[in-house]
Amino acid sequence: MEHTDLLIDWSRAQFALTALYHWLFVPLTLGLTFIIAIMETIYVKTEDIWWKQTTQFWMTILAINFAIGLATGIIMEFEFGTNWSNYSWIVGDIFGAPLAIEGLMAFFMESTFFAMMFFGWEKVSKKMHLLSTWFVAIGSNLSALWILVANGWMQHPIGMTFNPNTARNEMHNFSEVFFNPMAVNKFLHTISSGYVLASVFVIGVSAWYLIKRRDIMFAKRSIIVAASFGLISSFYMLISGDESAFEVAQKQPMKLAAMEGLYKGEERAGIIAIGILNKEKKIGDKNKTFLFSFEIPNALSFLGYHSLNAFVPGIEDLIYGNKEHNLISVSQKMKEGQIAVNALTLYKKFKKEGNVSKAKEALRTFRAHEHYLGYGYLKTPKDAVPNVALTFYSFHTMVGLGTWFLILFILVLYFAMINEIENKRWILYLALWSIPLAYVAQECGWIVAEVGRQPWAIQDLLPVGMAASNIASNSVMVTFWLFTILFTGLLIAEVKIMLTQIKIGPEAH
Amino acid sequence: MMETISLNALQIYWWLLVSVIGALFVFMTFVQGGQTLLYTLGKTEAERDLIINSLGRKWELTFTSLVMFGGALFAAFPLFYAVSFGGAYYLWMSILFCFIIQAVSYEYRKKPNNFFGTYFYERLLFINGSVGIFLLGIALGTLYSGGNFIVNEMNLSHWTKTSYGLEALLVPFNIAFGFMLVFLSRMQGSLYLYNHLDNKALEQRTLYTLKQNTMMFFPLFLYVMGSMLFQIGYSYDEHTSIVHTESMKLLHNFMQYPQLAVILVLGIVILLFGIYSALFKLNRRAIWFSGLGTILTFTLLLFILGINHTIYYPSLADLQSSLSIKNSSGSYYTLFIMSIVSLLVPIVIGYIFFVWRAMDKKKMTIEEIKSDSHHY
Numbered sequence: 001m002e003h004t005d006l007l008i009d010w011s012r013a014q015f016a017l018t019a020l021y022h023w024l025f026v027p028l029t030l031g032l033t034f035i036i037a038i039m040e041t042i043y044v045k046t047e048d049i050w051w052k053q054t055t056q057f058w059m060t061i062l063a064i065n066f067a068i069g070l071a072t073g074i075i076m077e078f079e080f081g082t083n084w085s086n087y088s089w090i091v092g093d094i095f096g097a098p099l100a101i102e103g104l105m106a107f108f109m110e111s112t113f114f115a116m117m118f119f120g121w122e123k124v125s126k127k128m129h130l131l132s133t134w135f136v137a138i139g140s141n142l143s144a145l146w147i148l149v150a151n152g153w154m155q156h157p158i159g160m161t162f163n164p165n166t167a168r169n170e171m172h173n174f175s176e177v178f179f180n181p182m183a184v185n186k187f188l189h190t191i192s193s194g195y196v197l198a199s200v201f202v203i204g205v206s207a208w209y210l211i212k213r214r215d216i217m218f219a220k221r222s223i224i225v226a227a228s229f230g231l232i233s234s235f236y237m238l239i240s241g242d243e244s245a246f247e248v249a250q251k252q253p254m255k256l257a258a259m260e261g262l263y264k265g266e267e268r269a270g271i272i273a274i275g276i277l278n279k280e281k282k283i284g285d286k287n288k289t290f291l292f293s294f295e296i297p298n299a300l301s302f303l304g305y306h307s308l309n310a311f312v313p314g315i316e317d318l319i320y321g322n323k324e325h326n327l328i329s330v331s332q333k334m335k336e337g338q339i340a341v342n343a344l345t346l347y348k349k350f351k352k353e354g355n356v357s358k359a360k361e362a363l364r365t366f367r368a369h370e371h372y373l374g375y376g377y378l379k380t381p382k383d384a385v386p387n388v389a390l391t392f393y394s395f396h397t398m399v400g401l402g403t404w405f406l407i408l409f410i411l412v413l414y415f416a417m418i419n420e421i422e423n424k425r426w427i428l429y430l431a432l433w434s435i436p437l438a439y440v441a442q443e444c445g446w447i448v449a450e451v452g453r454q455p456w457a458i459q460d461l462l463p464v465g466m467a468a469s470n471i472a473s474n475s476v477m478v479t480f481w482l483f484t485i486l487f488t489g490l491l492i493a494e495v496k497i498m499l500t501q502i503k504i505g506p507e508a509h
Numbered sequence: 510m511m512e513t514i515s516l517n518a519l520q521i522y523w524w525l526l527v528s529v530i531g532a533l534f535v536f537m538t539f540v541q542g543g544q545t546l547l548y549t550l551g552k553t554e555a556e557r558d559l560i561i562n563s564l565g566r567k568w569e570l571t572f573t574s575l576v577m578f579g580g581a582l583f584a585a586f587p588l589f590y591a592v593s594f595g596g597a598y599y600l601w602m603s604i605l606f607c608f609i610i611q612a613v614s615y616e617y618r619k620k621p622n623n624f625f626g627t628y629f630y631e632r633l634l635f636i637n638g639s640v641g642i643f644l645l646g647i648a649l650g651t652l653y654s655g656g657n658f659i660v661n662e663m664n665l666s667h668w669t670k671t672s673y674g675l676e677a678l679l680v681p682f683n684i685a686f687g688f689m690l691v692f693l694s695r696m697q698g699s700l701y702l703y704n705h706l707d708n709k710a711l712e713q714r715t716l717y718t719l720k721q722n723t724m725m726f727f728p729l730f731l732y733v734m735g736s737m738l739f740q741i742g743y744s745y746d747e748h749t750s751i752v753h754t755e756s757m758k759l760l761h762n763f764m765q766y767p768q769l770a771v772i773l774v775l776g777i778v779i780l781l782f783g784i785y786s787a788l789f790k791l792n793r794r795a796i797w798f799s800g801l802g803t804i805l806t807f808t809l810l811l812f813i814l815g816i817n818h819t820i821y822y823p824s825l826a827d828l829q830s831s832l833s834i835k836n837s838s839g840s841y842y843t844l845f846i847m848s849i850v851s852l853l854v855p856i857v858i859g860y861i862f863f864v865w866r867a868m869d870k871k872k873m874t875i876e877e878i879k880s881d882s883h884h885y
Binding site: 118348489493501 | 566573576581583585590591592595596598599602606611612620622623624625662663667668846851854857860861864867871881882883
């Protein structure tokens with residue numbers, strides 16, 4: 001069955017919707033579980049009941065967030081089957097394993113110790129309870145590890161071979177999949193960004209108490225823990241972000257070009273610190289790329305290739321090819337890909353007919369061209385370009401906000417340490433209004449990673465157009481709107497409940 | 510070591526694991542069964558709070574079991590994952606919606622300013638426990654009764670009915686399977702609450718709902734078992750892989766492997782004993798017998814589909830597209846690697862057992878909930 005553009009669009013829209021909703025809740029869980037574990041450790045060490053109360057308050061907030069995170073998360077796993085069934089077969093042999101391991105190693109740990117963490121205060125010893133809290137934190141982060149191993153593989157598929165008999169990719173080296181540099185960096189960058197969000201959240205909520213001049217002790221203690229945690233995480237996030245960009249430059253040059261709005265490749269390429277894209281700019285025309293821009297010279301060459309003079313290919317170099325820098329055009333790759341697709345079809349046909357020699361010949365042809373198999377399914381070379389504006393602005397928003405959070409942590413920690421934080425109301429307001437910004441940064445990060453690699457479900461191997469389930473687009477449209485209504489309703493409920501709990505405050509615990 | 514284990518052995522091992530996880534999930538649906546009994550058992554708000562808080566300590570394990578069941582199927586039998594989830598779209602999506610609404614309902618039900626009100630979340634829990642489990646039963650029923658799919662030479666599939674799986678709701682066997690699971694979950698829910706709660710009024714009512722639901726469950730169970738064993742089944746030729754129908758295929762499988770038949774019978778007997786010991790001996794620990802019986806019974810009912818050249822997911826649209834563990838599994842390497850990972854299962858079971866025991870040492874009372882720092 002031929003996939004229609006409408007079906008692909010609805011399938012992508014639904015996946016984007018559910019992923020973006022899910023990602024509203026996961027980063028807070030990733031970070032808050034650790035912040036809570038640190039607070040409870042202080043309680044167990046000092047036996048100061050204030051720390052217990054502080055821990056229990058943040059646990060209540062965590063529980064509200066955790067529940068909706070689970071609700072929006074279950075669909076993500078099953079959507080690979082329901083909406084991307086071709087994908088499930090073509091790469092399920094590699095992709096399914098980390099998902100199953102995630103369930104076994106992470107989900108059970110999280111869900112089992114979750115009950116003890118919330119309800120076991122009076123049922124188990126202090127140390128056992130503390131252990132359960134740490135297990136929940138470790139479990140939730142382990143879950144991120146395995147899903148990002150899977151996602152990293154989608155960005156940079158290694159450790160597998162294509163089996164023409166089963167017409168799918170099959171894993172042949174698990175350690176290559178697990179230690180995929182893209183996966184390792186993704187994991188470190190994602191969890192550290194989650195820690196940053198959670199720190200901003202705790203600081204922002206605590207700042208609100210200080211603005212209202214209530215629960216002062218609780219707020220100041222929470223701020224010190226969160227700002228310390230956030231500051232360390234921020235440095236870690238910067239380092240892992242730098243490593244991620246390096247990997248993207250090597251493995252996904254088109255994504256890097258889109259992130260920077262780089263149409264024509266150049267040596268000693270600079271990073272656009274601030275820029276407004278020219279809407280009229282099209283691939284291959286003479287229009288200026290930016291209406292306004294401020295550039296840091298040589299920085300992109302250094303970021304992408306760790307050399308100030310390196311050549312960074314632009315979108316047009318990647319589309320049309322660049323002989324000087326040994327870049328093959330997309331149309332050439334498409335030709336090779338189409339040869340591979342046809343050879344695979346012939347191989348299956350001859351094999352079914354029992355024509356061994358012709359099947360062998362077709363297989364040889366396939367093997368010679370399979371490197372570009374995915375390009376064989378593209379319709380035009382420009383299909384290989386992601387949405388530049390969305391990727392560019394998301395990337396720059398994410399980086400800008402990430403930098404702001406680092407500054408915020410330094411300021412907040414400094415004033416908290418000299419015991420002046422409650423008197424610096426401008427900082428408190430900045431901290432409070434940084435909470436929504438942290439969520440914006442998270443969503444932008446996800447957009448950069450996922451929109452930036454379009455049209456690929458699996459980089460260079462499987463375009464999204466080939467990966468979708470063979471169902472009517474109307475069916476996906478129906479479920480898209482149902483998800484929109486349901487998740488929006490649940491989000492409103494979650495925000496109202498959380499705000500009410502914050503207003504009630506830690507004294508209730 | 511890799512050379513000593515055959516692909517067939519790994520496929521059977523993984524089918525067994527999937528069967529065990531599926532059966533564990535069926536047992537864990539006592540949470541859903543309990544949810545449907547919320548208003549039948551809980552006559553006052555305090556009683557309903559007690560029931561919710563008792564079930565609320567376990568709901569995540571059930572949820573995780575379902576996720577694990579899906580994950581194991583994806584990893585070990587990706588063609589089934591692609592064919593069934595991608596084809597029976599409306600059926601699986603309906604199931605997922607029923608589980609999405611469960612995840613928030615416990616936590617949000619009694620929270621102030623919860624937007625929809627307590628009753629709304631309680632209704633969601635009822636839908637999850639009734640419609641969700643019924644639809645899951647329908648989906649599991651299609652493993653025996655079949656689905657309308659075609660798999661092409663590239664192993665890509667499509668569904669031939671535009672109702673995308675909802676047509677399975679019209680098959681009597683599937684309907685019976687669905688209701689059977691609903692009543693089983695309510696039986697287990699009654700037994701769980703009977704075991705976990707310290708409340709005189711609820712004790713009597715749980716025994717009454719146990720009796721009621723047992724009376725509904727057993728005729729359906731007999732019908733489902735009879736249909737499975739004595740109706741047409743599907744098998745494939747070992748050498749040519751050609752699929753054909755075979756009358757009473759599952760019965761033949763049990764006859765060929767009598768040890769499996771013995772375990773099945775044992776499972777049913779233990780399940781019956783559990784119910785008997787609760788109803789007639791007032792044994793609070795009856796849930797463990799009925800639970801073990803349920804796990805053994807459903808493991809066998811699923812496992813028997815994967816052995817002896819049996820088709821576990823017949824295609825009603827094109828018989829040759831039908832799925833067996835042979836033509837739908839992951840590669841040898843992937844199954845082997847995951848088999849190594851599966852050695853962690855005893856550790857997981859160990860800490861679940863430890864936490865369960867630590868948390869359930871004392872029966873739950875209304876007073877305990879009131880004094881607890883966190884409750885639903």
